[in-house]
Amino acid sequence: MVIGPKTYGNRNCMGFSYENYNENSDIKFRWKGYSGMVNINYSTNTDPEGIGYDHMETGFSPYSAIGFPKLTCRIDYDGKGYHSYMGWIQTVRFNPGSSNNDMAVNSEPMFVYHIPMMLDADTPFCVYGIDPALFEAPASNLDGIQWIAHTYLSASKNLIVSREVCMILGIQWGYSISRDTIVHAEMKTLKLEGEMFLNDMAILHRDYPTWRFRTCSEKEGFYE
Numbered sequence: 001m002v003i004g005p006k007t008y009g010n011r012n013c014m015g016f017s018y019e020n021y022n023e024n025s026d027i028k029f030r031w032k033g034y035s036g037m038v039n040i041n042y043s044t045n046t047d048p049e050g051i052g053y054d055h056m057e058t059g060f061s062p063y064s065a066i067g068f069p070k071l072t073c074r075i076d077y078d079g080k081g082y083h084s085y086m087g088w089i090q091t092v093r094f095n096p097g098s099s100n101n102d103m104a105v106n107s108e109p110m111f112v113y114h115i116p117m118m119l120d121a122d123t124p125f126c127v128y129g130i131d132p133a134l135f136e137a138p139a140s141n142l143d144g145i146q147w148i149a150h151t152y153l154s155a156s157k158n159l160i161v162s163r164e165v166c167m168i169l170g171i172q173w174g175y176s177i178s179r180d181t182i183v184h185a186e187m188k189t190l191k192l193e194g195e196m197f198l199n200d201m202a203i204l205h206r207d208y209p210t211w212r213f214r215t216c217s218e219k220e221g222f223y224e
Contacts, residue, residue: 016143018067018182020044027189029169031086031155031216036077038153042173042187045070045137053137067182069175070137073151077131086155087128089165090136091200093174095146112207113149124165124208125154140177148174148185150200163211167192192216 022043029036045051045068053062077084090113113136114126127134138147152170156162170190176183190197192215204213 016067016177016180016182018044019184020046021069021184023187025187027169027171029153031077031168032079032083032159034077034079034083036075036079038169039074039076040171040187041072042184043070044068044184045139048137051135051137064141065137065139068137068139069173069184071134071151071173073134073153073171075131075133075153082159084130085128085160086132086153086168087125088132088134089124089152089154089167089204090126091150091203093146093148093150096142097144112204122208122210124204124211124213138175143177143180146174146176148172150190150196152190152200165211165213166216167213168216170197 023041025040025042027038027040029038045065048054048062048065051070053065056062073088075086077086092111092113094110112124114121118126134151136149136151138149140147150170150172153168154165155168157164157166170192172185172188172190174185176185201213204211
């Protein structure tokens with residue numbers, strides 16, 4: 001069921017229609033000999049104040065984010081201590097002018113995503129720490145936009161020592177706006193091979209030349 005734009009007091013959403021969407025999935029993985037699982041919730045943002053939009057000082061009403069997707073990834077991992085240091089790396093393909101509703105993406109990612117407070121940091125990670133959770137809730141006022149993210153669970157080959165990053169698993173998600181309607185992109189598990197993955201690695205190497213990026217070897221880890 002498509003839900004039309006709503007007015008909340010004197011505060012309006014962007015004026016886009018949307019569908020309520022909610023998907024939960026689990027991806028199993030192994031890293032350094034220990035088993036883990038990423039629990040993913042991919043759903044519609046219907047409560048921007050509840051997730052902090054009213055405190056972010058973005059310059060627009062928090063209610064303007066209603067109807068856009070939000071993503072939460074939580075890790076349950078058997079490794080302890082330094083074993084559990086991991087991070088999330090995200091590349092974003094951003095096309096502000098697409099006029100159709102297919103979810104095809106450009107051949108090259110436009111940028112590596114960071115939270116604003118970390119834009120000047122020399123790190124590819126948007127989140128890094130012990131069993132790090134990821135939360136993301138993008139929004140836009142551009143009809144015709146396509147916003148597609150490749151989100152990778154990653155870790156240093158030597159846990160916290162080196163700048164050689166192993167990509168453990170990845171997912172694709174995002175949204176488009178076509179004819180004033182927000183459409184969630186299908187969430188997909190990414191294969192860590194092929195042209196799309198190599199394009200992601202190319203932009204990471206370009207923007208972070210002091211870092212190295214590669215897939216995990218079977219001995220180091222893999223996802224199931």
